[in-house]
Structures are given as structure tokens and as C-alpha cells.
Amino acid sequence: MSRRSASSAVRTFFETKRDGLVHVSQIENRRLNHPSDVLKEGQEVWVKLLGFDDRGKVRLAMEMVNHESGKEDALE
Numbered sequence: 001m002s003r004r005s006a007s008s009a010v011r012t013f014f015e016t017k018r019d020g021l022v023h024v025s026q027i028e029n030r031r032l033n034h035p036s037d038v039l040k041e042g043q044e045v046w047v048k049l050l051g052f053d054d055r056g057k058v059r060l061a062m063e064m065v066n067h068e069s070g071k072e073d074a075l076e
Contacts, residue, residue, distance in 0.1 A: 045067065048061045
């Protein structure tokens with residue numbers, strides 16, 4: 001679920017105790033000025049786990065997930 005959005009990222013919350021960030025460049029395959037251009041606070045979204053950064057923070061992406069099915073999009 002998307003929560004607060006800064007100009008460069010959206011904080012997401014899972015059903016676990018961890019949260020993660022989706023960088024604005026990982027939201028869609030086009031340039032966005034701000035995450036609020038396409039997302040609303042509280043909106044449920046599908047994300048792909050990209051891994052963890054050096055500080056253990058969760059790295060996520062939305063742009064490679066089909067938002068109808070929740071499945072990973074095939075590479076073009």
C-alpha cells in the first residue's frame with residue numbers, strides 16, 4: 001500500500017514489519033515529476049522486490065509489474 005510520497009520516492013508498507021521505498025524512476029516507464037502524478041495515498045499497488053541496499057532497506061519497483069494481475073511483466 002502506498003503511503004507518503006516525497007518528490008523522489010513512495011514509501012510502501014507490507015503485511016510484515018518492514019517497509020520499503022519505490023524510487024520515482026521505478027514507478028512507470030515514463031518520466032514523472034512527482035509520484036502523486038499517478039498514485040494516491042492509501043492506494044494498493046503491486047511491487048517487485050529488487051533487493052536490499054547497504055543499510056538493509058528494501059528496494060522495490062512498480063514499473064516491471066502488471067498492475068492487473070500482479071505478475072512480473074515479460075522483458076521486451
